[in-house]
Amino acid sequence: MQDLLTRFLFPMCPHLSLSPPPPATLWLLLPVCLSVGPPPLSEMKEKNPWHSPVAIIITVIGVIVIVALVIVAVLQNRPLAQKYKYGIVLDAGSSHTALYIYEWPAEKDNNTGRVEQKHSCKVIGPGISSYASAPQKAGESLKACMKEAEQWVPVKRHPETPLYLGATAGMRLLNIENSAASDKVFEAVGEALQKSPFSYQGARILSGQEEGAFGWVTVNYLDDRLSQGLETTGALDLGGASTQISFVSDQYDGSESPSNAVNFRLYGNDYELYTHSFLCYGKDQAQRLKLAHQTQSGPNAVEDPCQHPGYNTTKKYSVLYDSPCVSNRKPQGAPATFLHTGTGNVKQCQDVVKNIFNFTDCKYSQCSFNGVYQPSLQGPFGAFSAYYFVTSFLNLTDTSVPLEDVRKKLERYCATSWSQIVQEHPGVKEKYLAEYCFSGTYILTLLTEGYNFTSESYSNINFIKKIKGSDAGWTLGYMLNLTNMIPAEAPDSPPLPHAGYVSIVSICAVVIFILLLFSLRPLWARHCKKQQIV
Numbered sequence: 001m002q003d004l005l006t007r008f009l010f011p012m013c014p015h016l017s018l019s020p021p022p023p024a025t026l027w028l029l030l031p032v033c034l035s036v037g038p039p040p041l042s043e044m045k046e047k048n049p050w051h052s053p054v055a056i057i058i059t060v061i062g063v064i065v066i067v068a069l070v071i072v073a074v075l076q077n078r079p080l081a082q083k084y085k086y087g088i089v090l091d092a093g094s095s096h097t098a099l100y101i102y103e104w105p106a107e108k109d110n111n112t113g114r115v116e117q118k119h120s121c122k123v124i125g126p127g128i129s130s131y132a133s134a135p136q137k138a139g140e141s142l143k144a145c146m147k148e149a150e151q152w153v154p155v156k157r158h159p160e161t162p163l164y165l166g167a168t169a170g171m172r173l174l175n176i177e178n179s180a181a182s183d184k185v186f187e188a189v190g191e192a193l194q195k196s197p198f199s200y201q202g203a204r205i206l207s208g209q210e211e212g213a214f215g216w217v218t219v220n221y222l223d224d225r226l227s228q229g230l231e232t233t234g235a236l237d238l239g240g241a242s243t244q245i246s247f248v249s250d251q252y253d254g255s256e257s258p259s260n261a262v263n264f265r266l267y268g269n270d271y272e273l274y275t276h277s278f279l280c281y282g283k284d285q286a287q288r289l290k291l292a293h294q295t296q297s298g299p300n301a302v303e304d305p306c307q308h309p310g311y312n313t314t315k316k317y318s319v320l321y322d323s324p325c326v327s328n329r330k331p332q333g334a335p336a337t338f339l340h341t342g343t344g345n346v347k348q349c350q351d352v353v354k355n356i357f358n359f360t361d362c363k364y365s366q367c368s369f370n371g372v373y374q375p376s377l378q379g380p381f382g383a384f385s386a387y388y389f390v391t392s393f394l395n396l397t398d399t400s401v402p403l404e405d406v407r408k409k410l411e412r413y414c415a416t417s418w419s420q421i422v423q424e425h426p427g428v429k430e431k432y433l434a435e436y437c438f439s440g441t442y443i444l445t446l447l448t449e450g451y452n453f454t455s456e457s458y459s460n461i462n463f464i465k466k467i468k469g470s471d472a473g474w475t476l477g478y479m480l481n482l483t484n485m486i487p488a489e490a491p492d493s494p495p496l497p498h499a500g501y502v503s504i505v506s507i508c509a510v511v512i513f514i515l516l517l518f519s520l521r522p523l524w525a526r527h528c529k530k531q532q533i534v
């Protein structure tokens with residue numbers, strides 16, 4: 001382009017220069033050429049207005065002003081080197097504890113930077129509620145993950161990084177059963193966490209409602225539905241000891257069954273959320289409920305349609321009934337153990353599973369089960385935790401597959417002999433392998449008969465583990481809430497990005513310079529005439 005200007009423009013404006021100026025200034029000289037206009041042919045060789053001091057001074061000042069403006073624009077709006085803040089949440093669940101480290105840009109105003117999961121660590125051993133008889137061990141069990149966290153969070157950020165521990169259904173049950181033991185576990189856990197270099201903010205039991213609501217916040221935050229005010233996704237969480245359902249329904253304003261309502265104002269939008277947590281209906285406790293139903297009469301042996309043919313193991317009554325979910329049903333005079341064998345029949349398994357639900361009692365306009373109000377299902381749903389573990393193992397995450405085909409697939413899986421199942425999945429823990437037939441059947445029963453998903457609405461469910469790299473679960477929503485990371489009102493966003501500011505300032509500078517040259521046109525004309533007279 002510069003070559004073109006040198007070759008074609010300057011011959012057309014010979015009054016500007018005897019020799020072409022340096023290429024970088026060609027563009028700046030172009031408006032001068034156009035504004036001044038060519039002098040009479042006779043003068044072309046003798047008079048060159050560019051050689052006048054006025055022209056040189058104006059050009060130099062113009063160039064300096066433009067360069068200065070562009071430098072100021074670039075420096076003023078230069079994005080700062082990215083610095084991060086961190087937050088840590090320990091999810092003390094019934095089956096195990098997991099630690100999550102979250103990270104977000106430090107320089108964002110109003111805490112509006114996007115929060116992402118940086119790392120997670122699975123604590124070795126059972127959930128903290130299992131340490132009721134040896135509370136110190138609950139604290140010790142967290143040490144390895146806490147050490148890992150110290151390495152993931154930069155040392156200079158340690159003192160300002162908040163550390164929270166939230167306990168769910170396992171501790172809810174222990175608290176019901178033995179509140180003194182639950183306090184001791186929290187004491188031991190608190191002592192261990194206070195020794196960490198982070199800013200420990202305390203440990204507490206989340207209510208079922210909080211667990212459901214924060215799971216819903218997590219899913220919708222990660223999907224950017226809250227910040228953009230889009231239709232929200234419902235959240236289905238299946239834990240070991242409890243299960244949660246949370247969604248927004250046009251039909252629900254909190255007037256019917258107000259205890260299921262949670263109100264949020266997020267990014268300038270109001271949400272009236274329906275949420276319910278069913279204690280004892282997590283995957284592990286539901287299996288206890290089912291086995292308790294099967295052992296009502298205290299038999300020596302149980303033939304279980306939810307176990308594979310060929311499965312057989314001896315189980316203790318004392319272990320099976322060691323939970324507040326079933327302890328009051330322990331059969332009198334039962335033997336110490338029973339032989340648990342499998343027949344692998346899904347239809348019969350579903351019939352047994354249905355016994356743990358009460359589908360008939362309902363004092364509201366409509367219910368899910370156990371007399372709990374539930375408005376009509378609405379919108380898409382994200383199903384996570386054990387919903388995902390089980391459906392992904394069984395290859396059932398594709399909800400566009402008709403429910404009938406899903407049932408047939410499960411039927412074939414349950415009917416497969418136990419020895420074949422063990423042989424085909426050498427890397428999977430036997431504890432999990434022994435559960436998938438029951439868990440798959442339980443999930444289908446809970447969704448269709450419990451929550452009333454139909455063959456049609458079933459396809460609105462997405463079985464998910466992570467969203468954009470962060471685990472789906474209540475922990476992120478909990479931290480966002482405690483650190484006020486979601487503003488109630490929509491934050492003001494800068495009208496332009498950095499590159500936009502620089503471009504606009506540069507364009508304005510060039511335009512001002514051209515206008516300046518045009519405004520000096522009469523002066524140029526006089527100057528040229530003077531030269532002519534001389």
Ligand SMILES: Nc1nc2c(ncn2[C@@H]2O[C@H](COP(=O)(O)OP(=O)(O)OP(=O)(O)O)[C@@H](O)[C@H]2O)c(=O)[nH]1
Pocket residue numbers: 092093094095096127168169170238239240241242243282283284385386389390393432
């Ligand atoms: N198959 C399989 N099951 C898992 C895995 N991890 C956890 N589970 C089981 O899935 C169920 C749900 O796990 P979590 O979401 O961690 O539940 P939790 O937090 O312990 O339980 P709650 O306190 O009720 O929330 C439990 O029965 C776990 O034993 C896994 O990797 N594979």
